[in-house]
Amino acid sequence: DTEVTQTPKHLVMGMTNKKSLKCEQHMGHRAMYWYKQKAKKPPELMFVYSYEKLSINESVPSRFSPECPNSSLLNLHLHALQPEDSALYLCASSARDTINSPLHFGNGTRLTVT
């Protein structure tokens, strides 16, 4: 079992829909991350939140909008997505916002855009 919980596990949405992905951790970690992973490829970083503030945005299109309501929760709001955005979206957390802390991943949300 993972200590980072992501919901939903699967999501199918049309290009005009608005949906949100949710991530929760109760390990007291202060850094949270969104990654995107295409089939048979490594994860690619999208966003990093450190102490509830956005610290890294890897030039992600504005149709992806992250939100960190508190230190335990991370959301990814989706709007007007394209079929090529279909992927596994992974949330991760770490104790500190440095690369000296191990990353803990959730099991991801499998997103399909039709």
Place this chain on the structure above:
Amino acid sequence: KQEVTQIPAALSVPEGENLVLNCSFTDSAIYNLQWFRQDPGKGLTSLLLIQSSQREQTSGRLNASLDKSSGRSTLYIAASQPGDSATYLCAAPDNYGQNFVFGPGTRLSVLP
């Protein structure tokens, strides 16, 4: 720009064999390197985070080594089991020390 590669891309071994997975990185000015395991359709599980000062880190049947001077890390799996079948990814810090750059992974199959 940090680039991470892994060989082999895929590996199939009979149960009980010892095996080595290789990871190479281009920027050797790193503090540490992390190894992960990913089962199909699942997230990544952290296996080992090895600091540059440690050179080696062990967890059960897993042993990871780090040689910064040669830009290499190896993950040694002893007495492999079918449950070890998964994709193994290594990740090294980027040039700014802000993020991990992942390798493409080695897909391991351990046959009973």
